[in-house]
Amino acid sequence: MSWRQQPGPARPIAAAAVEAVAAARAAEPDGFAAACARLGALDPAQLRRVLGTVVRALLEDLHPDGLDGDDLQVALERCAGWARPWWPAVDPMVLGLLLLGAFGVQPEEDADPPPAGELAVHAVLLVADLLTARGAALDGYLDRAFTDIAYAEDTGP
16 A cells, blocks of 8 residues: 555655655655654654664665665765755764664663654655665655554554
């Protein structure tokens, strides 16, 4: 099922993500800031789950033979280097947290996580960069993310 046919909060998350990723790929700071503000108004847990699933799928597709720490370092450096000229607030530490978080690695419990809005901004930057590296469009990855999430919810832990 296409993300455009999703019920409830899924469709607004996907639509806002599409808008934000398009602005990022075009390196349009004003459009990016506005789109990320709209993303920031959505449920942070659901947004984190969708964008994290997209990041994980992109990384898996970019590295079908497996992913190691060097691959994550390259992705982090490429994304930060690409974004910094037009989005100087890019934070490599937040990108690193997101890359690790996409595979279930969480920071220590006593570490203060970045604010949800900052995570959303950096997740969009990461998605935009990985899509460019893959030469892919976001729609298919959103469809895949919602399918994966629905499957996980149906099968349970």
